[in-house]
Amino acid sequence: EVQLVESGGGLVQPGGSLRLSCAASGFTFSNYWMHWVRQAPGKGLVWVSRLNSGGSSTTYADSVKGRFTISRDNAKNTLYLQMNSLRAEDTAVYYCARDYSGWARFDYWGQGTLVTVSS
Amino acid sequence: QSVLTQPPSASGTPGQRVTISCSGSSSNIGSNYVSWYQQLPGTAPKLLIYRNNQRPSGVPDRFSGSKSGTSASLAISGLRSEDEADYYCAAWDDSLSALFGGGTKLTVL
Secondary structure: OOEEEEEOOEEEOOOOOEEEEEEEEOOOHHHOEEEEEEEOOOOOEEEEEEEOOOOOOEEEOOOOOOOEEEEEEOOOOEEEEEEOOOOHHHOEEEEEEEEOOOOOOEEEEOOOEEEEEOO | OOOEEOOOEEEEOOOOOEEEEEEOOOOOOOOOOEEEEEEOOOOOOEEEEEOOOEOOOOOOOOEEEEEEOOEEEEEEOOOOHHHOEEEEEEEEEOOOEEEEEOOEEEEEO
C-alpha cells in the first residue's frame, strides 16, 4: 500500500525556518517525481515545488523561489522541504504528493502537516 | 502564476448530473493533460480523473472528464450525497509550474 506521511509542521515566527519531511512507503520512491502542494486555511490548493526522481531537477512557485528548497534522500525514501524566511502568508497545510507522470498527475497524497507562521 | 478558473460553487439534487468547468490557456490546458481531484472535508485531495478523461481504478464511472481547447470539464452523473466535496482541476504549465483551479464547492441539495 502506497503511503506518504508528512511531519515537521508547527508554529514558527515570521522570518524563521522549518524543515518538512515526507516519508514514503509501499512503492519504489526513487522512480517518481515528487511535489509539495499547500492549502491555506479555508482556501484552495496551491502548487509549491517539484523534484525529479533523481533529485537533480527542481522547480518552484514564484511565491517561494529563493526561500524554499526541495530535496530528497532516495536511500531513506524521504522527501524534504526546507522553508526559510517564513512569512504569515506561508501559513498552510503542506501536502506531499507523488507524481505518476512527471507532469502533475498527483496519484497519491499525504495527510498533510500544518505550518503556522505567527508571532 | 495564475490559477485555472473554476466556478466557486455548484449544486444539484440526488440523481442529477452536474458539470464543473475549468478554463485555462494555451500554455497549460491547451498543451498539457488535465487532472481532477476531489477533496472531502478535512481530508487530503484524491485523484479522480487524469489525462483529461481517464479514471483511476476504484473511481466510479459516474465521474467523467473532457477537454476541448483551453477548457476542461468534470461531469458527475447520478449525484449522491457523498459527492458533496470540493473539486479541483489541475494542469502542468509550460512555464514549468503546476497550476490548480480555485476549487468548486459542490453541494448536494
